[in-house]
Amino acid sequence: MPPVFSHGDLRLYLLSLLDEGPRHGYDLMQALSDRTGGTYTPSAGTVYPRLSKLEEEGLVTKTVDGRKTIYEITDAGRAEVAARAGDLEGIEAGLSDSVRLIAEGVRAGVREAMRSLQADLAAASASASSAPPASPASHPGDARSEAREQVRRAEALIAEFRADIRTDLRTHLAKGGDVAASVIDDLATALDDAAKAVRRATRG
Incomplete structure:
Protein backbone atom coordinates (compact mmCIF):
# COMPACT_ATOMS: atom_id res chain seq x y z
CA MET A 1 0.00 0.00 0.00
CA ARG A 84 -2.71 26.11 2.68
CA ALA A 85 -6.42 25.33 2.86
CA GLY A 86 -6.32 23.98 -0.69
CA ASP A 87 -3.50 21.58 0.17
CA LEU A 88 -5.47 20.33 3.16
CA GLU A 89 -8.51 19.63 0.99
CA GLY A 90 -6.31 17.50 -1.26
CA ILE A 91 -4.94 15.58 1.74
CA GLU A 92 -8.48 14.92 3.04
CA ALA A 93 -9.57 13.67 -0.37
CA GLY A 94 -6.55 11.34 -0.53
CA LEU A 95 -7.33 9.93 2.91
CA SER A 96 -10.94 9.24 1.90
CA ASP A 97 -9.78 7.40 -1.22
CA SER A 98 -7.31 5.33 0.82
CA VAL A 99 -9.97 4.26 3.33
CA ARG A 100 -12.44 3.43 0.53
CA LEU A 101 -9.96 1.33 -1.44
CA ILE A 102 -8.91 -0.69 1.60
CA ALA A 103 -12.53 -1.32 2.61
CA GLU A 104 -13.36 -2.45 -0.94
CA GLY A 105 -10.36 -4.77 -0.95
CA VAL A 106 -11.42 -6.45 2.31
CA ARG A 107 -15.02 -6.77 1.08
CA ALA A 108 -13.90 -8.31 -2.22
CA GLY A 109 -11.67 -10.79 -0.38
CA VAL A 110 -14.52 -11.92 1.86
CA ARG A 111 -16.89 -12.32 -1.09
CA GLU A 112 -14.37 -14.33 -3.10
CA ALA A 113 -13.71 -16.62 -0.15
CA MET A 114 -17.46 -17.12 0.34
CA ARG A 115 -17.98 -17.94 -3.34
CA SER A 116 -15.26 -20.55 -3.11
CA LEU A 117 -16.77 -22.06 0.04
CA GLN A 118 -20.27 -22.15 -1.47
CA ALA A 119 -18.96 -23.86 -4.61
CA ASP A 120 -17.13 -26.51 -2.55
CA LEU A 121 -20.17 -27.15 -0.34
CA ALA A 122 -22.46 -27.37 -3.35
CA ALA A 123 -20.11 -29.84 -5.03
CA ALA A 124 -19.96 -31.96 -1.89
CA SER A 125 -23.75 -31.93 -1.55
CA ALA A 126 -24.26 -32.80 -5.23
CA SER A 127 -21.80 -35.66 -4.95
CA ALA A 128 -23.61 -37.07 -1.94
CA SER A 129 -27.05 -36.65 -3.57
CA SER A 130 -26.07 -38.22 -6.91
CA ALA A 131 -24.25 -41.21 -5.45
CA PRO A 132 -25.96 -44.44 -6.67
CA PRO A 133 -27.83 -46.40 -4.01
CA ALA A 134 -26.03 -49.37 -2.59
CA SER A 135 -26.82 -52.62 -4.41
CA PRO A 136 -28.17 -55.55 -2.41
CA ALA A 137 -24.82 -57.26 -2.75
CA SER A 138 -22.89 -54.29 -1.36
CA HIS A 139 -21.94 -54.00 2.24
CA PRO A 140 -24.58 -51.97 4.16
CA GLY A 141 -21.84 -49.87 5.76
CA ASP A 142 -20.49 -48.58 2.40
CA ALA A 143 -23.11 -45.84 2.00
CA ARG A 144 -22.68 -44.64 5.55
CA SER A 145 -18.89 -44.63 5.15
CA GLU A 146 -19.21 -42.45 2.05
CA ALA A 147 -21.59 -40.10 3.89
CA ARG A 148 -19.19 -39.81 6.80
CA GLU A 149 -16.36 -39.04 4.38
CA GLN A 150 -18.38 -36.22 2.79
CA VAL A 151 -19.17 -34.80 6.24
CA ARG A 152 -15.48 -34.86 7.13
CA ARG A 153 -14.72 -33.10 3.85
CA ALA A 154 -17.31 -30.40 4.59
CA GLU A 155 -15.92 -29.93 8.10
CA ALA A 156 -12.39 -29.56 6.70
CA LEU A 157 -13.56 -26.97 4.17
CA ILE A 158 -15.34 -24.97 6.85
CA ALA A 159 -12.34 -25.13 9.20
CA GLU A 160 -10.00 -24.01 6.41
CA PHE A 161 -12.31 -21.14 5.48
CA ARG A 162 -12.60 -20.04 9.11
CA ALA A 163 -8.84 -20.10 9.59
CA ASP A 164 -8.17 -18.19 6.35
CA ILE A 165 -10.72 -15.45 7.04
CA ARG A 166 -9.62 -15.10 10.65
CA THR A 167 -5.99 -14.74 9.56
CA ASP A 168 -6.85 -12.23 6.82
CA LEU A 169 -8.94 -10.05 9.15
CA ARG A 170 -6.43 -10.12 12.02
CA THR A 171 -3.53 -9.35 9.67
CA HIS A 172 -5.50 -6.44 8.22
CA LEU A 173 -6.23 -5.07 11.71
CA ALA A 174 -2.61 -5.54 12.80
CA LYS A 175 -1.56 -3.34 9.89
CA GLY A 176 -3.85 -0.59 11.17
CA GLY A 177 -6.75 -1.41 8.87
CA ASP A 178 -10.42 -1.09 9.63
CA VAL A 179 -13.32 -3.44 8.81
CA ALA A 180 -16.63 -1.86 7.85
CA ALA A 181 -19.86 -3.32 9.24
CA SER A 182 -21.05 -3.88 5.67
CA VAL A 183 -18.19 -6.35 5.11
CA ILE A 184 -19.35 -8.52 8.01
CA ASP A 185 -22.97 -8.13 6.88
CA ASP A 186 -21.95 -9.54 3.48
CA LEU A 187 -20.14 -12.39 5.22
CA ALA A 188 -23.21 -13.23 7.34
CA THR A 189 -25.47 -13.21 4.27
CA ALA A 190 -23.14 -15.46 2.28
CA LEU A 191 -22.81 -17.93 5.17
CA ASP A 192 -26.59 -18.03 5.56
CA ASP A 193 -27.01 -18.72 1.82
CA ALA A 194 -24.44 -21.53 1.98
CA ALA A 195 -26.20 -23.09 4.98
CA LYS A 196 -29.56 -22.99 3.19
CA ALA A 197 -28.05 -24.67 0.12
CA VAL A 198 -26.68 -27.51 2.24
CA ARG A 199 -30.00 -27.95 4.08
CA ARG A 200 -31.92 -28.12 0.80
CA ALA A 201 -29.54 -30.78 -0.56
CA THR A 202 -29.54 -32.93 2.58
CA ARG A 203 -33.30 -32.77 3.24
CA GLY A 204 -34.23 -33.80 -0.26
Missing part, protein backbone atom coordinates in the same frame (compact mmCIF):
# COMPACT_ATOMS: atom_id res chain seq x y z
CA PRO A 2 1.40 3.45 -0.89
CA PRO A 3 2.17 5.90 1.94
CA VAL A 4 -0.94 7.47 3.44
CA PHE A 5 0.77 10.85 3.64
CA SER A 6 3.05 12.23 0.93
CA HIS A 7 6.20 14.15 1.84
CA GLY A 8 5.30 17.13 4.01
CA ASP A 9 1.60 16.28 4.23
CA LEU A 10 1.79 14.80 7.73
CA ARG A 11 3.40 17.98 9.05
CA LEU A 12 0.56 20.09 7.64
CA TYR A 13 -2.10 17.66 8.83
CA LEU A 14 -0.72 17.70 12.38
CA LEU A 15 -0.86 21.47 12.27
CA SER A 16 -4.49 21.35 11.11
CA LEU A 17 -5.39 19.01 14.00
CA LEU A 18 -3.85 21.46 16.46
CA ASP A 19 -5.83 24.23 14.79
CA GLU A 20 -8.93 22.46 16.14
CA GLY A 21 -7.59 22.72 19.70
CA PRO A 22 -4.63 21.87 21.96
CA ARG A 23 -3.70 18.18 22.07
CA HIS A 24 -1.06 15.95 23.60
CA GLY A 25 1.03 13.57 21.50
CA TYR A 26 -1.00 10.40 22.07
CA ASP A 27 -4.20 12.30 21.31
CA LEU A 28 -2.72 13.38 17.97
CA MET A 29 -1.73 9.80 17.12
CA GLN A 30 -5.23 8.58 17.97
CA ALA A 31 -6.80 11.38 15.93
CA LEU A 32 -4.71 10.38 12.91
CA SER A 33 -5.84 6.77 13.27
CA ASP A 34 -9.48 7.84 13.59
CA ARG A 35 -9.35 10.24 10.64
CA THR A 36 -7.86 7.56 8.38
CA GLY A 37 -10.35 4.89 9.37
CA GLY A 38 -7.62 2.92 11.10
CA THR A 39 -5.52 2.64 7.93
CA TYR A 40 -2.68 4.65 9.46
CA THR A 41 -1.50 4.60 13.07
CA PRO A 42 1.76 6.56 13.38
CA SER A 43 4.40 5.78 15.96
CA ALA A 44 5.73 8.22 18.54
CA GLY A 45 8.97 8.24 16.55
CA THR A 46 7.04 9.63 13.59
CA VAL A 47 4.90 12.24 15.34
CA TYR A 48 7.14 13.79 17.99
CA PRO A 49 10.03 14.79 15.69
CA ARG A 50 7.54 16.63 13.48
CA LEU A 51 6.02 18.36 16.50
CA SER A 52 9.50 19.43 17.59
CA LYS A 53 10.12 20.82 14.11
CA LEU A 54 6.86 22.75 14.20
CA GLU A 55 7.87 24.16 17.58
CA GLU A 56 11.26 25.24 16.20
CA GLU A 57 9.48 27.01 13.37
CA GLY A 58 7.31 28.90 15.84
CA LEU A 59 4.12 27.27 14.59
CA VAL A 60 3.27 25.46 17.84
CA THR A 61 4.11 25.79 21.51
CA LYS A 62 4.17 23.12 24.19
CA THR A 63 3.44 23.12 27.90
CA VAL A 64 3.90 20.32 30.42
CA ASP A 65 0.79 19.34 32.36
CA GLY A 66 1.78 16.69 34.86
CA ARG A 67 3.07 13.78 32.80
CA LYS A 68 1.57 15.09 29.57
CA THR A 69 3.01 17.55 27.11
CA ILE A 70 0.29 19.67 25.52
CA TYR A 71 0.86 21.17 22.07
CA GLU A 72 -0.97 24.31 20.97
CA ILE A 73 -0.94 26.12 17.64
CA THR A 74 0.37 29.70 17.43
CA ASP A 75 -0.94 32.57 15.34
CA ALA A 76 1.77 31.84 12.80
CA GLY A 77 0.60 28.23 12.67
CA ARG A 78 -3.01 29.29 12.09
CA ALA A 79 -1.85 31.57 9.30
CA GLU A 80 -0.12 28.65 7.56
CA VAL A 81 -3.16 26.42 7.91
CA ALA A 82 -5.34 29.16 6.39
CA ALA A 83 -2.87 29.80 3.58
